[in-house]
Amino acid sequence: MADIAARAGVAVSTVSRVINRSPLVAPEKRKMIEAVIAEMGYKPVPVEKRKGIRKDPWPWIKYHTLKVVLFGKYDLYWITNYAPVFSYALHGIEEALTAYDFRRELERAESKADLLKVLNKGGADGFLILNTSHEPLPEEICNYPVAVFMGSHDHLSCDRVMPNAERAGVLAAEYLQSKECRTCIAIGGDTPIYRKRTKAFCETLSTYGIEAVEILDENIERGGSRINQANRALIADRVMPKIDKANKPIGIFSVADLITTVLYSIMTEAGFKVGHDLHIVSCNNERPYLDHLYPSPAVIDTQADYIGQRVVRQLLRRLEDPNSPHEIALIDPILIPPDAF
Secondary structure (H helix, E strand, O other): OHHHHHHHOOOHHHHHHHHOOOOOOOHHHHHHHHHHHHHHOOOOOOHHHOOOOOOOOOOOOOOOEEEEEEEOOOOHHHHHHHOHHHHHHHHHHHHHHHHOOOEEEEEEEOOHHHHHHHHHHOOOOEEEEEEOOOOOOOHHHHHOOEEEEOOOOOOOOOEEEEEOHHHHHHHHHHHHHHOOOOEEEEEEOOOHHHHHHHHHHHHHHHOOOOOEEEEEOOOOEEEEOOEEEEOHHHHHHHHHHHOOOOOOOEEEEEOOHHHHHHHHHHHHHOOOOEOOOEEEEEEOOOHHHHOOOOOOOEEEEOOHHHHHHHHHHHHHHHHHOOOOOOOEEEEOOEEEOHHHO
C-alpha cells in the first residue's frame, strides 16, 4: 500500500480508504488510485482473512441504512411516471448505496410537520431529502443528519447537492447564439429553479446584443397526483405573439422537457422547420419526453444520476465528521447537441 501511495502521490490512508470504499475520496482520485492498484497487480487480502483485530470501516454507523424522504404532494408513482429527472437521481442514490453496502428505506412526507416526524422517528443513520414540491423546506431539518438534493434550497444551512440552474441558462443562450438566432424566447413554469435558468439565459444573450423574451407562468404546467402536463393552449397564446416570422432563425429555450414536446407540435403546425428556421434547447434530458421528437432538440443534461450519487457521498462524509462545514455542491449540466442522438 505504501508503494501504491508513493506512485499515486497520495497518503497511505487515502489508498486504504479506496480499498475500503470510503466515501471520503473524490471519484476522480479514486479512479486514479484504482488504476495504480491494477497496474501494480495489488490484490487486497479479503477482510475475513486479515490478521489482527478487525477495525470497523464505519465505526460511526449504527444502522447501515439511509432514508430517502420524498417531501411534497407527489409520491413515488408520480415521480416514476411523470418526472423522470427525479427517477434518475433516485437511481444514482441506489448505485451509490449499493457500492457502499448500505440499505435504502423510502419515506413520504406531505407536510413540514410530517417531515419532522420522519426525522424524529429515526431508524436510519441519515436522511436524503427530495423536495418534489416548490414549498421551502423547514430550517429545522438542519438539526438532523440530512442532505438535500435537486431543487433550489438557497435558504437552508445544511448539506445540499443541486443542479446549477444558472449554468443551464448560459449553455442554452450560447447554443442559440451560435445558431445566429435573432429572436430568442425562454419559457417555463414560474418556480425558483426555472427563474434562475431563464434569468441567466436572458443575461447571457444580452452580452451578445440579443434581447430575449422571458415567459414564466405557473399555469404552463398542470400537475396533480396522477397527472403532469404542459398547457398547450396557454403555451401557444404566450409564445406565438412574440415570434416574428420575418426575423428568423428563432431560438426557444424550454426549461423543462415536458414543455418541449408541446412546443414541437405548436411550431410544426405554424410552419416552422425545427433545426433550420427554428432551434429549440430543452432541459433535464428526460428521454421519455424527448425520444420521439424528430429532429432531436439540443438538450441540457442536468446530471441527475450523478447528483444522486454525490448526495450519498456527501451525507456519509457528514456522518463521519458531523462538525465539518456544510457543503453546497452545484453540479454543472452539459449540453448535448442534436446530432448526438
